[in-house]
Amino acid sequence: MAKYTKYPELLSPNGWCPGCGYGIIARLIYEVMEEKGVSQNHIYVGGVGCNANLYGALEGGNKVECHHGRAPVCANGIKALMPDTFVFTIQGDGDCYAIGMGETIIAAHNRFPITVFAVNNANYGMTGGQTAPTTLTGQVTTTSPKGKEGKPFDIIPQMRALGVDYCARGTTASLAEIRKLKKYITKAIDLQLQERKYAFVEILSPCPTNWHKSPLEANEYIMNNVIKYLPLGEYDTSKEE
Amino acid sequence: MKELWKGNEAIAEAAVRAGCKLYVGYPITPQTEIVEYMSARMPELGRKFIQSESEIISINTVIGGAMTGYRCMTSSSGVGISLMQEGLTDAFAKSIPLLLVNVNRCSCGMGGDFGGSTDDYLRDTRGGGNGDYHFIVMVPSTIQEAVDLTYCAWDIAEKYRNPIEIMTEGRLGQMMECVEMPEFKESPKQEWGFDGTTKFMDFGPMRDHDAKYKARMDAIREHEQRWEEYRTEDAETVIVALGMCSRVCKGAVNILREQGEQVGLLRPITAWPFPVKGFEALPETVKRIIVMEVDNDGQVIEDVLITTKKLTRFQNMPIYNLYKPHLYPADEMIDYYRKVISEEEKEVS
Amino acid sequence: MVNITLQMERCKGCGICIANCPKDALAFSNHSNHSGYEYVQVNEETCVKCGTCYIVCPDGVFVFTETITE
Numbered sequence: 001m002a003k004y005t006k007y008p009e010l011l012s013p014n015g016w017c018p019g020c021g022y023g024i025i026a027r028l029i030y031e032v033m034e035e036k037g038v039s040q041n042h043i044y045v046g047g048v049g050c051n052a053n054l055y056g057a058l059e060g061g062n063k064v065e066c067h068h069g070r071a072p073v074c075a076n077g078i079k080a081l082m083p084d085t086f087v088f089t090i091q092g093d094g095d096c097y098a099i100g101m102g103e104t105i106i107a108a109h110n111r112f113p114i115t116v117f118a119v120n121n122a123n124y125g126m127t128g129g130q131t132a133p134t135t136l137t138g139q140v141t142t143t144s145p146k147g148k149e150g151k152p153f154d155i156i157p158q159m160r161a162l163g164v165d166y167c168a169r170g171t172t173a174s175l176a177e178i179r180k181l182k183k184y185i186t187k188a189i190d191l192q193l194q195e196r197k198y199a200f201v202e203i204l205s206p207c208p209t210n211w212h213k214s215p216l217e218a219n220e221y222i223m224n225n226v227i228k229y230l231p232l233g234e235y236d237t238s239k240e241e
Numbered sequence: 242m243k244e245l246w247k248g249n250e251a252i253a254e255a256a257v258r259a260g261c262k263l264y265v266g267y268p269i270t271p272q273t274e275i276v277e278y279m280s281a282r283m284p285e286l287g288r289k290f291i292q293s294e295s296e297i298i299s300i301n302t303v304i305g306g307a308m309t310g311y312r313c314m315t316s317s318s319g320v321g322i323s324l325m326q327e328g329l330t331d332a333f334a335k336s337i338p339l340l341l342v343n344v345n346r347c348s349c350g351m352g353g354d355f356g357g358s359t360d361d362y363l364r365d366t367r368g369g370g371n372g373d374y375h376f377i378v379m380v381p382s383t384i385q386e387a388v389d390l391t392y393c394a395w396d397i398a399e400k401y402r403n404p405i406e407i408m409t410e411g412r413l414g415q416m417m418e419c420v421e422m423p424e425f426k427e428s429p430k431q432e433w434g435f436d437g438t439t440k441f442m443d444f445g446p447m448r449d450h451d452a453k454y455k456a457r458m459d460a461i462r463e464h465e466q467r468w469e470e471y472r473t474e475d476a477e478t479v480i481v482a483l484g485m486c487s488r489v490c491k492g493a494v495n496i497l498r499e500q501g502e503q504v505g506l507l508r509p510i511t512a513w514p515f516p517v518k519g520f521e522a523l524p525e526t527v528k529r530i531i532v533m534e535v536d537n538d539g540q541v542i543e544d545v546l547i548t549t550k551k552l553t554r555f556q557n558m559p560i561y562n563l564y565k566p567h568l569y570p571a572d573e574m575i576d577y578y579r580k581v582i583s584e585e586e587k588e589v590s
Numbered sequence: 591m592v593n594i595t596l597q598m599e600r601c602k603g604c605g606i607c608i609a610n611c612p613k614d615a616l617a618f619s620n621h622s623n624h625s626g627y628e629y630v631q632v633n634e635e636t637c638v639k640c641g642t643c644y645i646v647c648p649d650g651v652f653v654f655t656e657t658i659t660e
Contacts, residue, residue, distance in 0.1 A: 014649060018602035018627065023648030041437045045305070062435045064308060067327050070301040073293070077305025077313070078435065080263055080289045085437040103301075106294050175610055178645050208604075215604035 014057040019215025021172035021205030022050060025090070025119060026057045028178070032186050033086070036193055042086040045075040047095035049126040051119060054090055069100020072107035075114045086193060088115040094124045097133045097153050104155075108162045113196040115188050118155065121207035122226065129210030136229055141210070152229050155202055160235055165197045168234035171204035173222035177232065184234055191238055204230065243421050248384045249274035249414040251422075252342055252407065255391040256314055257282055260428020261340070263289040263306040263313040265299045271355045271411035272318040272344035296321040300328030300341075307332075307339040310434015312395045316342035318411075319352040322361065323369065329404065330370030338398030338431075340391070341376065341406045344414040345484075347566065348537065354567055357411030359484050360536035363543070365408055366513040375458065377405045377465060378512040380483045384418040390510075392423045399431060401461050408512060410485050412568065461514055468519035472498060473505030475526050478578065480506050481545055482533045485568055490533055493571040497578065504578070515544045520552055529588075531561045531581060533574060539564045542589060559588040592639040593655045594632060600649045601629035607643040607652070616643060 016022045033039040042061040046054055048068040055063050066074045071089040079087045096104050096118040107116060123141050124130040130143040133153035140147050159167040166188055170181030181203060188199035204226055206218035213221060246254070253275045256264070264283055266276035276292065283290035289306070293299040299315045306313040317325060322343050332339055345361050347354035359380070368374040377397060381387035387409055398405040472494055473479060482490040487508040497504040507523065509516045530549070534541045542562040549555035563577045580586040601623060607630060608616045615638075619631035630651070644652045 013600045016648070019604035019606060020648055023650065024646070027650060043435055043437055060438075062437055064305070066301065066304075067331055070297065070328070073298045073302045074305035076291070077263065077265070077302035077307075078309055079305075080291065080302075081306050081309040081311050081313075082435065082437070085435075102294065103298060106298065172648070175642060175646055215606055216609050219606065 012057050012059060015053045016050065017209045019206060019208040019218055020050070021121070021203065022053065022119065023057070024172040024178060025117070025203055025205065026054055028182050028185050029088075029090070029117065030058060032182065032189050035186075036189060038086040038193070042088065043075075043078055043082070045071045045078065045087065045089045047071050047089070047091040047100070049092045049095060049124070051090050051092055051095075052126075069095050069098070069103055071095070071100070072103045072112060072114065072116055076107065076112040079113055083113070083196070086189070088117065088189070088192070090117045090119065092125065093118060093120040093122065093134045094132045097155060105158070105162070108159055108164050108198060108200060111164070111198045113192060113198060115192045116198075116200045117185075118200070118202045119205050120202055120230070121205045121210075122152070123207060123210050125207050125210055129207070134230070136226060154230055155200075156235070159200050163237070164200055165238035166191050166199040166234070166236050167201070169202040169204065169230060169232050171222055171227070171232060173204065173206060173219040180232075187234070187236065195238070197238060204232075243419040245417050246384060246420040246422075247274060247415070247417050248387060248409065249344060250278045251384050251388050251420050252391050252409065252414075253278040253282065254422060255388040256340065257286065257288075258423055258425045259392045259395055260312045260426055261288065261314050262311040262428070263291070263303065265291045265293050265302045265306070265313070265315050267293050267296050267299050267317065267321065269318045269321045271346060271357065271414050272316050272321070272342070274414065275316045275342065275344070296324040297328065300325040300332070303339050304328055304332050304335065304337055307337045308335070308435050310431035312340070312428045314340035314342065316344065318344045319346040319361070322365070326370035329376070330368065330372055330374060332404045333368070333374035333376070334372070336402040337404060338395060338402055339404050340394050340398065341404065342391070343406055343408045345408060345410045347411070355411045356568065357413070357485070358535040358566065358568070359408070359410065359486065360540065361408065362512060362536065362540040365406055366515075366544070375513050377401075377403055377461060377514070378408050379406070379467070379510060380408045380512050381413065381510075382484055382487050382508065384413065384416070385420050386510075387413065388420055388422065395428065397465060401457055403457060403461060408484075412485050465511060466514050466516040466518050467510035468516035469508040469510060470519065470522070471506040471508065473507060473523060475503055475524060476505030477503040477526055477528045478505070478531060478581070479523060479527050479529075480504065480531045480533055480574075481509070481541065482506065483509050483512065483541065484535075486533055486535045489568065489571050490574060493574040493578070496571060496575060502578070515548060517548050517551060520548050520555065527558070529559045529561065529581065530555070531563065531578065533563045533577075535566070535568050536564055537566045546589065561586055562589050591657050593657070594637060594639055595653045595655065596630065596632060597651050597653060598623050598629040599625070601627055601651045602649055603627040603629060604648065606646050606648070610642050610646045612640060612642060613638055
């Protein structure tokens with residue numbers, strides 16, 4: 001008689017708001033790591049903000065909390081001296097595209113052999129919903145009371161221009177997209193484990209609290225509005241010559 | 242066998258021989274020779290060299306590397322170290338024994354004189370970042386000393402799990418001297434270093450100023466004070482100077498001694514912890530202290546004043562302060578000394 | 591045989607599982623957990639153990655256990 005638990009027992013209760021996508025992201029990454037046999041042997045480099053809750057949610061492996069925006073370069077330092085260990089970062093959009101834009105681009109340009117997950121909720125969640133580079137045109141935040149001017153920042157064309165081997169954008173807003181997102185995460189993690197290559201995955205995550213929406217409305221907002229500006233999809237050139 | 246080495250390259254080679262496994266650097270005058278030397282030397286030995294895109298990236302990459310338990314270093318100068326501050330305070334909070342080499346340039350803003358001074362003294366000894374923290378700061382005055390201090394830097398840093406800094410100067414980095422290079426030594430991975438599997442790491446953030454923090458700081462203050470006394474045996478006047486300035490002071494002391502003056506030199510080697518014990522050890526004959534330094538507004542004087550307040554014997558002793566933005570000749574030091582003796586110069590109130 | 595159990599203390603009452611359940615087997619329970627959230631309950635008779643709720647739940651409330659008899 002065998003017992004099979006689908007949910008990883010090591011994944012702790014988390015401290016995010018109701019309806020936040022981070023819980024799903026943590027679970028997906030954890031599941032993939034378990035499938036690849038690195039769930040107890042990895043180093044997670046994180047940033048500041050809502051993703052600090054990940055330190056409690058993911059168990060096993062080593063964790064580092066970095067200054068805002070510096071996670072990819074810190075991960076590169078670790079990877080330089082521990083090349084056989086799986087090293088990945090999870091950063092928010094303010095972390096990755098505002099204060100850490102330099103590090104994000106440099107990590108991609110220099111092909112650091114790490115995996116970067118950027119969680120995009122179109123605002124600064126932890127500090128109470130301020131304008132981020134990814135905030136949509138016209139979206140009202142606490143620092144754009146009349147709606148944001150200008151376009152939201154789209155990382156995927158930048159990553160493609162830099163010629164990274166794998167970049168993708170998924171979302172946790174619907175059942176079908178979560179299934180796709182798991183495939184993206186699997187490919188990104190595989191790329192580091194098997195070929196020591198850089199991979200970048202952006203995940204659109206709802207922020208019901210700061211968008212002032214119910215969890216279901218927030219998911220609908222992503223599927224109806226956000227993906228018009230930031231289209232989903234993957235770009236895999238790792239197999240091309 | 243002694244060989245002729247350039248200051249910056251000698252520090253780099255000493256770090257390599259002490260077991261540096263990862264060097265991350267960004268070019269900045271007058272420190273660039275360290276980056277250049279390491280770019281060839283580290284891969285030669287199968288170690289890692291990374292040229293970063295900014296000093297912020299340097300320090301954060303080194304923090305990542307050092308968390309694996311291996312010896313890692315970075316180096317910079319002036320504004321570069323200012324940029325690093327967010328990482329330096331983080332390195333202290335994470336208890337990471339990394340090595341930072343600061344090849345001082347001179348003055349604020351962009352920095353003017355690349356010959357250097359010790360005007361980063363207060364920033365580096367007080368901890369220039371947020372929160373209260375200290376790096377162990379060692380100030381060499383010769384290239385041989387720079388090599389010896391670099392060679393033992395990680396041993397001290399790992400003992401206390403505290404970051405360490407070698408504060409040298411542009412002149413010392415650019416000139417050449419005969420140096421006896423130490424042998425290569427083993428630098429095994431530290432037991433607290435990342436292995437990918439440990440559930441909780443001993444990287445206790447120093448957020449709550451707990452007993453551990455105080456114990457670490459007190460132990461460093463107690464055991465790591467270093468200083469050099471020069472001809473202080475019967476001195477009535479003691480000159481306090483560090484770095485390159487102390488070398489000129491030595492010349493001034495020799496000249497004054499020939500003229501029959503009872504003058505000696507106390508040279509702090511560790512700027513933090515400041516060598517209070519060195520002052521305690523001074524002979525009873527001391528009547529006055531002159532602090533000579535190279536900066537715009539008297540920085541070492543602050544530590545001397547605090548120290549003399551702590552020690553009963555020095556509490557009412559007159560203390561004088563000579564500072565100039567550029568390194569000055571022994572003649573000017575002797576002139577100042579004469580004015581002090583003839584009471585033309587006022588003591589620091 | 592597959593069993594579904596709910597870790598009610600983790601539930602934050604976001605309702606995403608209820609909206610996604612293809613068999614309408616999930617509903618709010620009118621009870622609060624320790625954190626003060628109204629948690630969901632499952633109707634075992636209509637539930638087909640498809641696992642949708644497991645995929646969409648951000649908080650790991652749903653645990654599926656499979657017992658294999660040899």
